[in-house]
Amino acid sequence: MIEKCFDYLRRTLSVDGKTYTYYSLDALEKEGFHHLRELPYSIRILLEALLRKCGSVDVTLQDALSLANWQPQGQPGSILTFHPGRVLLQDLTGVPILVDLAAMRSAVARAGGDPAKVNPVIPVDLVIDHSIQVDFFGLPDAAERNTAIEFERNAERYRFLRWAQKAFQKLRVVPPATGICHQVNLEMLSSVALTQPSGGDLLVFPDTLVGTDSHTTMVNGLGVLGWGVGGIEAAAALLGHALEMPVPQVIGVHLTGALAEGVTPFDLTLTIAQVLRQKGVVNRMVEFYGPGLASLSLADRAMIANMSPEYGSTAAYFPVDAQTLAYLRLTGRSDHQVALVEAYFRAQHLFRLEDSPDPVFSDQLELDMGSIEPSLAGPKRPQDRIALKGVKQRFEETLAAPRVENGYELAVSQREAFAEGHIDGKTCRLEHGSVVIAAITSCTNTSDPFVLVAAGLLAKNAVARGLTPPDHVKTSFTPGSRVVTEYLSQAGLLEPLAALGFGLAGYGCATCIGNSGPLPGDLSEVIKANGLVTAAVISGNRNFEGRVHPSVQANFLASPPLVVAYALAGNVKSDITREPLGKDRQGKPVYLRELMPTAQEIQRVIDRFVQPALFRQNAATSFQGNQAWKQIDAPESLLYEWEEGSTYIQEPPFLEGMDKPGSEVAPIQHARVLAVFGDSITTDHISPAGAIPVNSPAGKYLLEHGVKPVDFNSYGARRGNDQVMVRGTFANIRLKNRLVPGVEGGFTRHLPDDRVMTIFEAAEVYRQEGVPLVILAGKEYGTGSSRDWAAKGPLLLGVRAVVAESFERIHRSNLxxxxxxxxxxxxxxNVASLALSGDEILDIDGLENGLTPGMVLEVRAVAPDGREVRLRVKALLNSLSEVEYLRSGGILKSAVRRLLD
Known part of the structure; x- marks a missing residue:
């Protein structure tokens, strides 16, 4: 019985005459845990989950008591066992999970089991939001045309999702052209207080979740505790398996003051990302407190929480308070739900009041919001904040800086290069710093009316002065909710944005995820031929190399009004704090300070036009989809009928060998190094993402299967086909493998014959030779978005182990x-200190004795000249469950074996 351990803590509360049961933290405190109200709010929420789940197969009495005695400075060796209340999926990461579930059903059926047992046991929402691409822009019907192409490109995927929607219980699918998963989660899906039947009672508890996108943390701004996990972990969670992680430390960020005039919440967000990355909060939770919270709207908080992955924290939590209730009312939640949230969180002492005592944190950081200044981040990492007044100087310094210092290492003679591009018969000048993409995109900013209204008012002022962006700037607007375009339209701001090229191009992630579409005219060819470092300025949250567009090397994150400003300026080498954005109809220079609206002007528009009725109307139709979605003909069957000729959906090979029982991990002997990487190798470098080049292994595979290049779509859209994805693993055009110095892209040397080939081709040769493979890397291996294919791809390439100085939390778990x-x-x-070249043959000793959490293994590396290096490495396995996953060959095989037992 799940409620076995702490039944005596059950209490009731009544809301509008309806009775709810809950597990009382107050009652536990009276049992002798006198310090519970000193715990961070996030820890208290995790504790409630353990009280509620105690007695289940995964949660013991000791688990709960250990967390009740949480220590600010950490509890070495303590593992947190967590059952989330629900799971959130976006389509690029969600489709592979559903494909895996379909494969599990097929495997269970083949083994004589009941495939109907393969079903989510907790609510799952999948939002189709990452498939829209900006093929058309600056046209009145750009959104309709982009959406039509989206449905054409993704017909097989969408048919599969329609099947899944009918085939799996507890699964809801939010159709395309609705919004971004995190904003849909914020506006519609999150209840803050969840309920479920329990032993004849109606149980209420905090809304918690995990999601297959790193930026799931956005909902932390609403007081909902959740974070990003890999697709493999999400599949385990929705099947009822507990997730495990070390008991976290919690860093408190004490906010004081208020933002000055001319400063946006995104400037604050970039500053927090910078200071917390410098502080070091990886594998920790962050929690915000202090008097400054009063001046932050719920949307401001969500923006800050969204970028939690950029500063490395597991979550970035804002406690439930009056702002939470106000947002629930604004977004059309029922009066009863708002009342339940307030009553429950007050009863549990989880409701933050102005006079609430500050929790005791592991460490604290002070931030005066009055000190924040307008900022951008870039050109390669989101934590590299630059004051707006210093962007020009920083970019020019970056052109000369060595690549190892995140520069472009251009010689003096190269720094003044320029060329002419051609677009629809017009000639435009391109040089280093030319802005070729300006996009108001992504969940980070399009959730916040303040910055969107600011962009609209700035655009209105610019149009009145007769300004327009240069021809070489590709502009687009892809908001995260249909509500956004409604209030901008009613406020008369959609029209001036469209006049500057920022007309609606679709609803979805788009440019931030790399679905920026082709550059106009011959710009890509000109940029490549002349070695130009051109720029993108986007209101997103990620700007890693090669992510936004393969032809654009410098990528800057900025608030929407600054995106518009740089679109007008046309070059990041323009100091827009001092230099004009352009000239008006009379030839008079126009400056940013003349166009930027005041906070008072922005707030007047918000108060008038951002109203609950818009959110209610949107929620009423969000699950219906457009006519194209409704017309998709999908089969109704328990088992998915795999189509042999499909280039989108294939039964994956991860469950092969299910007839063999799980055993000890096989020794890794006579292994070769597939690649040697430096620091900060991201999942964007590892996992296939973006466009599929025609001459790549994946492109050649599609050509061989009759797919025309125009129909290649993206790697993200083809995540349901392992044959495409394995060929795109480690294929990032900016990847630097030290086995092939001076070469960028997915190449390596096959050893011992020293032949240079693609990483996929080398892996295939090694497979034929029966050689296991190892990756060597530096610090922060696997940082970035939570991408399951960053682990699945290397597995299919034959990688048995990754040896690195440190790992990003989600990616380690995915591996x-x-x-x-x-x-x-x-x-x-590290690789350098041990003088490893990557040419060695590796033996990893100790596996034959059986794996244990955190055990130390010995690696013997023998160089071609016979020189031998011995090193000791730690197995980053946190628990016996993770050891079991290794023994079983991964979570999926482990889950199927459970179902068959």
Whole structure:
């Protein structure tokens, strides 16, 4: 019985005459845990989940008592067992999970089991939001044309999702052209207080979740505790498996003051990302407190929480308070739900009041919001904040800086390069810093009316002065909710945005995820031929190399009004704090300070036009979809009928060998190094993403299967086909593998014959030779978005282990979930200090004795000249469950075996 351990803590509360049961933290405190109200709010929410789940197969009495005695400075060796209340999926990461579930059903059926047992046991929402691409822009019907192409490109995927929607219980699918998953989650899906039947009672508890996008943390701004996990972990969670992680420390961020005039919440967000990345909060939770919270709207908080992955924290939590209730009312939640949230969180002492005592944190950081100044981040990392007044100087310094310092390493003679591009018969000048993409995009900013209204008012002022962007700027607007275009339209701001090229191009992630579409005219060819470092300025949250567009090397994150400003200026080498954005009809210079609206002007528009009725109308139709969605003909069957000729959906090979029982992990002997990487290798470098080049292994595969290049779509859209994805693993055009110095892209040397080939081709040769493979890397391996294919792809390439100085939390877990062993160098040791070249043959000793959490293994590396290096590495396995995943060959095989037992 799940409620076995702490039944005596059950209490009731009544809301509007309806009775709810809950597990009382107050009652636990009276049992002797006198410090519970000193715990961070996030820890209290995790504790409630353990009280409620205690007695289940995954949660013991000791688990709950250990967390009740949470120590601010950490509890070495303590593992948190967590059952989320629900799961959130976006389509690029969600489709592979549903494909895996369909494959599990097929595997269970083949083994004589009941495939109907393969079903989510907690609510799952999948939002189709990452498939829209900006093929058309600056046209009145751009959104309709882009959406039509989206449905054409993704017909097979969408047919599969329609099947899944009918085939799996507890699964809801939000159709395309609705919005971004995180904003839909914020506006519609999150209840803050969840309910479910329990032993004849109606149980109420905090809304918690995990999602297959790193920026799931956005909902932390609403007081909902959730974070991003890999697709492998999400599949386990929705099947009822507990997620495990070390008990986190919690860093408190004490906010004081208020933002000055001319400063946006996004400037604050970029500053927080910078200071927390410098502070070091990886694998920790962040919680915000202090008097400054009163001046932050719910949307401001959500923006800050959204970028939690950029500063490395697991979550970035804002406690439930009056702002939470106001937002629930604004977005059309029922009066009863708002009353339930307030009553429950007050009863649990989880409701933050102005006089609430500050929690005791592991560490604290002070931030005066009055000190924040207008900022951008870039040109390669989201944590690299630049004051707006310093962008020009920073960019020019970056042109000369060495690549190892995130520069472009251009010689003096190259820094003044320029060329002419051609668009629809017009000639435009391109040089270093030319803005070729300006996009108001992504969940980060399009959730916040303040910055969107600011952009609209700035655009209105610019149009009145007769300004327009240069021809070489590709502009687009892809908001995260249909509500956004409604209030901008009613406020008369959609028209001036469209006049500057920022007309609606679709609803979805688009440019931020790399679906920026082709550059106009011959710009891509001109940029490449002349070695130009052109720029993108986007209101997104990620700007890693090669992410936004393969032809654009410098990528800057900025608030929507600054996106519009740089579109007008046309070059990031323009100091827009001092230099004009352009000239008006009379030839008079126009400056940013003349166009930027005041906070008072912005707030007047918000108060008048951002109203609950808009959110209610949107929610009423969000699950219906457009006519194209409704017309998709999908089968109704328990088992998915795999189509042999499909280039989108194929039964994956991860469950092959299910007839063999799980056993000890096989020794890794006579292994070769597939690649040697430096620091900060991201999942964008590892996982296939963006466009599929014609001459790549994946492109050649599609051509061989009759797919025309115009129909290649993106790697993200083809995540349901392992044959495409394995060929695109480590294929990022900016990847730097030290086995092939001076070469960028997915190449390596096959050893011992020294032949240079693509990483996929080399892996295939090694497979034929029966050689296991290892990756060597530096710090922060696997940072960035939560991408399951960053672990699935290496597995299919034959990678058995990754040896790195450190790993990003989600990616480490994903590797384990796929049966790849994450190994960590000893402190102070790395590839360079050990003089490893990558040409060695590796033996990893100790696996034959059986794996245990955190065990130390010995690696013997023998160089071609016979020189031998011995090093000790730590197996980054946190629990016996993770050891079991390695023994079983990954989570999926482990889950199927459970169902068959």
């Amino acid at each position: 384990v979930g796929m049966g790849i062993l994450p190994l960590q160098f000893q402190p102070g040791e």
